[in-house]
Amino acid sequence: MKWLLIAMIVIPGTIADVLNTMGMKRNGQVTDFRPRALLRLIGSLMRNPYVVVGIPAMAVSFFALMGLLSIANLSFAVPATAFSYVLETALAKYILKERIGWRRWAGASLVGCGVLFLAT
């Protein structure tokens, strides 16, 4: 059950991150954090197809996390959600066309390993 929930956290979570990045890059930089500007941002995001799919995927991931938190320790639950570092870095390179140098690869791998240690 724990591991099923983790799959439900990681897979929709990964899809959500990639789609949200695509959507937000098309939205343009968010620079104004006044409440009115944020409301306007939410309005325009509701018409952004990437974010419209990305947020529900994130919600699936979130509710799976809530479920996991209710049956497992925080120190098991949270790190276990983070197997996806290297996977998402690869997706960022091939789908989002980000330029990823050795520092990013090494950093993502170290974080991934660190998270594995935290999950033990």
Add this chain to the structure above:
Amino acid sequence: MQLAKSGRNSLPEEISSALILPGFVEEQSSPLYLKTGTVIVLLVVSNVLGNFSLSRGMREVGRLVSVSPWRYIQALLHPMVAIGVLLLMVWLISQLSLLSRVDLSYVLPITSVSYVLTALMGEFLLHERVSALHWVGIGLISLGVGLVARTVPCTVPACESAQASREGPQ
């Protein structure tokens, strides 16, 4: 007399320009600009505190693996869970605005600082023991974050074009 007259003359001008351009007064108040670093701090803090209060709340709510949405709605009414959800909304907004400015492959490792802070909070506030292996994990994550922090935050053309068109919406 002259001063009073000119003073009286300039006032209607301001009013009329405000009437002609709705939103004129609003544009005068400066936008609340947050630096990327500030957004990262906001994201990490809301993530850590959000997870903490959710974990606290869920522990009191009890087992929650259910198909029926009613159990989830009930859980959301618990104050600690509600605060946690509110903080995760702050997290969501900061995550999205961060993704609008920099690479996903930059955001993910950098914000993993929150795992380190979560583990430390688990140790000091939830009394979940941090083992030697956990400390190794914390060290590796910190090292990874340090490496990624030394890269250029945005490598895709979208950032530059968005920066150029900041004056008007696309």
